[in-house]
Amino acid sequence: MKFTIHLILFVLICLLVPMYSNWLYMAPLGALVGFFIPYRKTISSFAYSFLFSFLTWSGAAAMIAIPNDMILAERVGGILNISGTALILVTGLIAGLFMGLSAASGHSFKQIFKK
Amino acid sequence: MKSIKFLILSALSLGFVYLLSNPLQVKDTQLPALGNFFNPFEGFWSNAKTKPISLDAATFPVLQEDVQVKIDVRGVPHIFAQNMSDAIFAQGYLTAQDRLWQMEITHRSASGRLSEIFGKRALKSDIQNRKIGNEHYAKKRGQKWDEYAVGDEKIFLSQYAKGVNAYIETLDDSSLPFEYKLFNHKPEAFQSLHATLIVTKMAQRLCGREEDLEKTNLLAALGAEAFDYLYPDYNKAQSPIVADTNQVSYPKGSASAEQTVSFYDHEPFEKPNPSNGSNNWAVSGDKTRSGKPILANDPHLGMTLPSVWYEIQIHTPTMNVYGVTLPGIPGVIIGFNENIAWGVTNVSHDVTDFYKVDWADKAKTKYNYLGEVKAIEEIQDTINILGEEPYIHSLKYTELGPIVYSEAEHPEQDLIMRWLVNEDPTNFELSTFIDLCKAKNYKEYRAALSKYSNPAQNFVFADNSGDIAITVTGKFPVKEEGQGKFIYEEITENNLWKGYIPFDSLPHAYNPSNGFVGSANQHSTSPNYPYYYNGRFDHYRGRILHQKLSKMDDISAEDMMALQNDSESLIAKDILPTLTAMVDEGDFNALKKSMLQMLRDWDMKFDKTSKAPILFYSWWTNIHKLTWDEIDVLAKDRAVYKPGDWRTIEMIKEDSSSKYFDILESEAKEKASDIINLAFEKTYQELEGRINEEAYDWGKYWSAQVLHLSKLPALSHPNIEVSGFKYALNAIRGSHGPSWRMIVELDDYPKAYGVYPGGQSGNPASKLYDSNLDAWTKGDYYELQFMKSPEDDRFGSDYNTLTFKKI
Numbered sequence: 001m002k003f004t005i006h007l008i009l010f011v012l013i014c015l016l017v018p019m020y021s022n023w024l025y026m027a028p029l030g031a032l033v034g035f036f037i038p039y040r041k042t043i044s045s046f047a048y049s050f051l052f053s054f055l056t057w058s059g060a061a062a063m064i065a066i067p068n069d070m071i072l073a074e075r076v077g078g079i080l081n082i083s084g085t086a087l088i089l090v091t092g093l094i095a096g097l098f099m100g101l102s103a104a105s106g107h108s109f110k111q112i113f114k115k
Numbered sequence: 116m117k118s119i120k121f122l123i124l125s126a127l128s129l130g131f132v133y134l135l136s137n138p139l140q141v142k143d144t145q146l147p148a149l150g151n152f153f154n155p156f157e158g159f160w161s162n163a164k165t166k167p168i169s170l171d172a173a174t175f176p177v178l179q180e181d182v183q184v185k186i187d188v189r190g191v192p193h194i195f196a197q198n199m200s201d202a203i204f205a206q207g208y209l210t211a212q213d214r215l216w217q218m219e220i221t222h223r224s225a226s227g228r229l230s231e232i233f234g235k236r237a238l239k240s241d242i243q244n245r246k247i248g249n250e251h252y253a254k255k256r257g258q259k260w261d262e263y264a265v266g267d268e269k270i271f272l273s274q275y276a277k278g279v280n281a282y283i284e285t286l287d288d289s290s291l292p293f294e295y296k297l298f299n300h301k302p303e304a305f306q307s308l309h310a311t312l313i314v315t316k317m318a319q320r321l322c323g324r325e326e327d328l329e330k331t332n333l334l335a336a337l338g339a340e341a342f343d344y345l346y347p348d349y350n351k352a353q354s355p356i357v358a359d360t361n362q363v364s365y366p367k368g369s370a371s372a373e374q375t376v377s378f379y380d381h382e383p384f385e386k387p388n389p390s391n392g393s394n395n396w397a398v399s400g401d402k403t404r405s406g407k408p409i410l411a412n413d414p415h416l417g418m419t420l421p422s423v424w425y426e427i428q429i430h431t432p433t434m435n436v437y438g439v440t441l442p443g444i445p446g447v448i449i450g451f452n453e454n455i456a457w458g459v460t461n462v463s464h465d466v467t468d469f470y471k472v473d474w475a476d477k478a479k480t481k482y483n484y485l486g487e488v489k490a491i492e493e494i495q496d497t498i499n500i501l502g503e504e505p506y507i508h509s510l511k512y513t514e515l516g517p518i519v520y521s522e523a524e525h526p527e528q529d530l531i532m533r534w535l536v537n538e539d540p541t542n543f544e545l546s547t548f549i550d551l552c553k554a555k556n557y558k559e560y561r562a563a564l565s566k567y568s569n570p571a572q573n574f575v576f577a578d579n580s581g582d583i584a585i586t587v588t589g590k591f592p593v594k595e596e597g598q599g600k601f602i603y604e605e606i607t608e609n610n611l612w613k614g615y616i617p618f619d620s621l622p623h624a625y626n627p628s629n630g631f632v633g634s635a636n637q638h639s640t641s642p643n644y645p646y647y648y649n650g651r652f653d654h655y656r657g658r659i660l661h662q663k664l665s666k667m668d669d670i671s672a673e674d675m676m677a678l679q680n681d682s683e684s685l686i687a688k689d690i691l692p693t694l695t696a697m698v699d700e701g702d703f704n705a706l707k708k709s710m711l712q713m714l715r716d717w718d719m720k721f722d723k724t725s726k727a728p729i730l731f732y733s734w735w736t737n738i739h740k741l742t743w744d745e746i747d748v749l750a751k752d753r754a755v756y757k758p759g760d761w762r763t764i765e766m767i768k769e770d771s772s773s774k775y776f777d778i779l780e781s782e783a784k785e786k787a788s789d790i791i792n793l794a795f796e797k798t799y800q801e802l803e804g805r806i807n808e809e810a811y812d813w814g815k816y817w818s819a820q821v822l823h824l825s826k827l828p829a830l831s832h833p834n835i836e837v838s839g840f841k842y843a844l845n846a847i848r849g850s851h852g853p854s855w856r857m858i859v860e861l862d863d864y865p866k867a868y869g870v871y872p873g874g875q876s877g878n879p880a881s882k883l884y885d886s887n888l889d890a891w892t893k894g895d896y897y898e899l900q901f902m903k904s905p906e907d908d909r910f911g912s913d914y915n916t917l918t919f920k921k922i
Contacts, residue, residue, distance in 0.1 A: 072880035078829025
């Protein structure tokens, strides 16, 4: 159950916040979710948060890149010396690390108060 | 322990937030904030959501009437407006929608404001553009244009700017053009001044080239006799644009310009690319299959992405015109209407003179000018540099122009630059293009050209009544023989310009008996033209154009396309038979013999599948290099340049024992034949391992490039295999070449073809970013959809239809 809630919340945060507001606000919301979703270990909070955010942003990027026949993905990838597909993964990686660390911070904050 | 873990994770998290939300500096390149850039909803990914432009419910109260636009499958807008003002507004909007960043970079480049975006790597060019006073003079020019503008001219620049700005207002973080995100800046509102600066930039490319500093150093080092021998003004093999100018007379003054002998140690400013040039011609109905004239034009400029040209049709009740313009400049610069077609090539005269500053005080605040002491106009100028402290310098202006070279320790080296483009205009100079868009015949063409100033162009013309013509057009200073070639030691009445050549005395041809007119940046006239000029002229394309057109009859549009794509060059015809005759093949090995045979069998075409052009080019380059070691020695001390290819060829053929063929480092006394043999040996050494490789051909050796303005390879096409050569009509040289090829068959209603190496869209995510490139590479053309009305379905019905609504 908690995975499903975590997944839904993270997909919503990673989609709606950057769509309607500054993407940086994803961080405090991610920390909040990390605080409340009761994983035993901080590493689990990080790993699932990473995964869900990674999938959301790389998925969103792929949904744009594929109808564009990867034209821009390949060109921007070319600037960074990587392929268009790798560029989609890098997009996911940025969200994954960003949100993973936020959630882990939230989670570890809660751990302070746990006996 | 738990607190420490929290602190570490929080610090990591905050560090990551900081990293993602701030621009990254990698060496001298600033990268955008990664979080902003990669964010799929606002970052670069949102530029990949390409969809046809739509105006939705937008209204534009500035319009007098609604404007209908049809955008064809190549992204070319066809604007149907009820008046010029509305049409130009729509042109501004649509051009910005495709090319906003390009427009901004072009005017920033002219005014010297690129460092604000690209950091200190752009500083050198910014300093140069500020020292020569581009913005200073563009402002003055803009003010004069406002004063002189009448009728449609009054709204020409302002309506265009309003259109651009209306588009800018629609932008948000997500829809910002890609490069703004990549280089982390925001669009500036477009002003009329920016259009003026873009005109300046074009002038700089086309008539900003001079070698006065280098020539002066050469004169000082070599003496007048040797200088005139090595760098003559006129090539007798030349086929001038207008050979017969006997109708023009001008009483020459007796005093010839004085020549200086001082050396100047300045590092010359970066010069515009020598390959900026063009071809144009028109053939009369007597020579065509249709019995009506055909006009062709291919301007050779930097082949960039976004492309240098923007294609457009503008239809109003008083005009229906199709052609190309530079993003940032309204109207059409090269094109055709229902009655006439016109095209341009660069005139290439030297219209820049330098004068030594005669300081009147040690503090360099006053200077002597024609017997008077004048104060310098001095401006403290600040160049803002991304990520660095601003660069502050002072700009100094005199009556004649800016002081462009100034050294604290050597005031005798300080120089004033007088550039024709900076002279006060006497009319709204862009009116030539407005009038050409509307012109119906030869008389109106000539009237339009009479208002033109600079950059001087050869305007070729044809109309559907059967007339063809060419005019060397622009403002040209009246000079005495030799005037303006070298730096003047002082400013005197005698070495200033003596007015301008009257329009009717400019070289022009109208329906000549040979049935064609044309130009390819060669000399404007034969030496008997009474007005003196010098410059940097083409020596090969104009001649071959003349030869080929003379022989052609029953000409079709396809023949003209083939001629624009012709890769034959007269440089090979001029010298190769001499070279192969002079080479000593006595002890040649098999490969050398086969290399020589390849050259003897060559058809002199710089064809991409051929190997012989590689051998010729390498051999000729080595000959030129070995010959001009004397100039290399001079170049170690100060700025000079080498004699041209044509003069070197002339010397080999006419003066093969000249002392200049002697190699300074060797003890022997070499002649031209020795140089030729040594150069062949060098070519053999360079190419012996490669020349027989199957895949090694001219297309790979000479490969063309179409580069994004940022030069980023991933946004460019850095290796395009095409036929052509800098001295062929298909004048390809690296990232320079035919930037627009246009053929117009005049008739009751014209039929036209065109192509350029790029695409209408500036968005690297769009298919239209480079969609014309394949056709251009193959030498193919598109039929241009010159519509009669918005309902015209002669080209099908595949259009995106937009309406700019007034309310």
